């Protein structure tokens with residue numbers, strides 16, 4: 001069973017400036033609800049019991065959001081507003097499941113994952129990237145089912161525009177297992193369009209095997225001087241660790257850019 005999820009939240013959010021100059025992008029409201037709550041709901045609905053947030057000192061506001069008890073208690077005492085009671089209960093429900101670890105230097109997603117090493121208990125765990133919302137279907141839940149069947153790592157996949165592959169990790173496929181799942185033979189972080197082996201992109205849902213920490217420890221910096229999870233996964237694939245790409249149902253919303261963020265709110269408001 002997959003019971004733990006990790007969520008890297010230490011990124012600077014430069015693509016959403018100026019909104020992120022004093023605020024965490026993951027707390028920005030998407031149709032009236034902080035983006036991170038959509039991610040938490042997906043995890044919890046998928047059966048995850050234990051969630052690790054990787055934040056930085058600069059993103060302490062994320063911890064504050066879940067640890068504002070005195071404020072809620074005093075205001076509820078004064079106002080006795082049932083809506084506030086309900087909201088506070090929801091925060092407590094999330095808080096019970098969250099642990100915080102710190103990544104104070106923005107060295108990339110691979111480095112963020114490495115910070116969770118001593119907290120991961122089971123052989124496999126889930127990672128969700130908070131910029132990537134998937135609505136209308138629980139992608140994590142589907143991926144956990146595939147993991148149960150094949151007992152291996154799984155990553156979400158989406159066909160993207162061929163001119164846009166430089167924005168994503170891109171897969172090579174060695175074999176289709178069925179209509180929505182394929183065996184991955186390689187993955188390249190943000191290739192230029194002439195080197196890209198396909199237009200199947202990595203979307204931010206990963207079921208990873210604990211041995212990834214061994215690879216991450218020795219992982220050198222890659223594109224943009226960052227330690228990429230994709231580069232460590234690539235080495236694992238070369239060392240015969242099975243990774244399956246899962247073409248998910250549901251609608252993908254990219255909240256990490258300004259136009260994507262605006263579009264996400266509009267799309268969710270129309271559900």
Ligand code: G1P
Nearest residue numbers: 129132168169201202203204230
């Ligand atoms: C990260 C990954 C990339 C993946 C993308 C999905 O990139 O490094 O492989 O395709 O998430 O959103 P980032 O969005 O951090 O640039």
